[in-house]
Amino acid sequence: MSSPHGLQGRRxxxxxxxxxxxxxxxxxxxxxxxxxxxxxxxxxxxxxxxGLRLRIQASGADESVALRVICALLTD
Structure with missing residues (x-):
């Protein structure tokens, strides 16, 4: 997690x-x-x-694409 505001509100x-x-x-x-x-x-x-370490797990047909997109979003 790179945003100083974390996962609140808009993010x-x-x-x-x-x-x-x-x-x-x-x-x-x-x-x-x-x-x-x-x-x-x-x-x-x-x-x-x-700075918080998050674990992301995806399960299903499009899991690999979802993981890439979500990881990119969280580190943006």
Whole structure:
């Protein structure tokens, strides 16, 4: 996570909107928390800040493309 503001507000909305374009399921996790990347309230509950290491898991037909796109979005 590179944004100093983390996954709050617009960035969380952009992430969930992007994730929703994929058929596969996408999960974000950090420490003991996990979130469905297609659910903005779950993503915001992660309280992810700059420097936090997130694990991204995707499962489904377009998982490899989804992982590349989501990783690029989070490091932008």
């Amino acid at each position: 969380a909305t952009r992430l969930t909107t992007t994730a929703s374009q994929f058929e596969c399921s996408i999960q974000l996790s950090s420490n003991d928390c996990a979130a469905d990347a297609k659910n903005v309230s779950e993503v915001m509950r992660l309280s992810a800040r700059a």
